Amino acid sequence: MKTIEVDGIKVRIQIWDTAGQERYQTITKQYYRRAQGIFLVYDISSERSYQHIVKWASDVDEYAPDGVQKSLIGNKADEEHKRQVPKEQGLQVSGGCCVPPPPRGQDPSCTPSLASLSLSPLCTRDPNSPPAALPLSGTPKPPQSLPA
């Protein structure tokens, strides 16, 4: 649980890290029901973890509330030399949003806090307004410009 300020509004965020293992899936799905935002995280050094995103996204479509904000995150971006999933591939599905990796030498555990900042503004939006990010299902958009 953490309180942060977004555009002058204090927002209290509660983040649940659900288990990835198959045997916990019955429990995991129960967390989707009341979620206002969902991070789908894959490991950029594992093509397999990226392929699993399709399954996670379909679970979210099935169990999470309609219109829930979704954000795709390529984790371990500090390990660029081990990358198996091209950046463009992740950007295509996410609609072009890119959270930079932590600076070299910095604890990678700071990544989730950067991620939460990227999602929380979406959660404070009017739920009737169109989502800022591309839904993970549907036709991928061409990648937008990459940060330098």
Ligand SMILES: Nc1nc2c(ncn2[C@@H]2O[C@H](COP(=O)(O)OP(=O)(O)OP(=O)(O)O)[C@@H](O)[C@H]2O)c(=O)[nH]1
């Ligand atoms: N280099 C680097 N390592 C990371 C990063 N994020 C997590 N790790 C490491 O990756 C390993 C797996 O992390 P977990 O948080 O257990 O992964 P998980 O997907 O939550 O695992 P399950 O919940 O069991 O599915 C750990 O050794 C972490 O320290 C990152 O951004 N960079």
